[in-house]
Amino acid sequence: MANKKSKKKSNQASPAASKAQPAQAAGKKADAKKAAPQKEEKKSLFKKGEKAPETSKKASKKTTKAKNAKPGIIARAKKYLGSIRSEMKRVVWPSKKELINYSVAVVVSLVVVGIVIAVLDVVIGEGLLLLSGLRG
Helix, strand or coil, rough: CHHHHHHHHHCCCHHHHHCCHHHHHHHHHHHHHHHHCCCCCCCCCCCCCCCCCCCCCCHHHHHHHHHHCCCHHHHHHHHHHHHHHHHHCCCCCHHHHHHHHHHHHHHHHHHHHHHHHHHHHHHHHHHHHHCCCCCC
């Protein structure tokens, strides 16, 4: 993002320069449009008559495989354990008082939900028995 802004600023001329030379800027644009795009020749690092050494497909495959290869299991385990350690340093642990409050809230909610499920079970069971008439 910062690179885009700096490029944008460098491409824009300052207001004083754009007011002072509008005709020159227009002339440069026209010259640039008229000039046919020419291909730039690649400069060779080798002397005339010498050819660049050809790279074999096998050599290029080996380098790409080496770059894309997975690290060993021990290296991956070390990285994993290191990430766990760094995450555990970021954890905000509750105080003893908060821990007790949270535990009580969980136990109470479990008891309430258990009672509701038991009552619904009894009500639905009795309703099915009355509908089916299995109790004489």
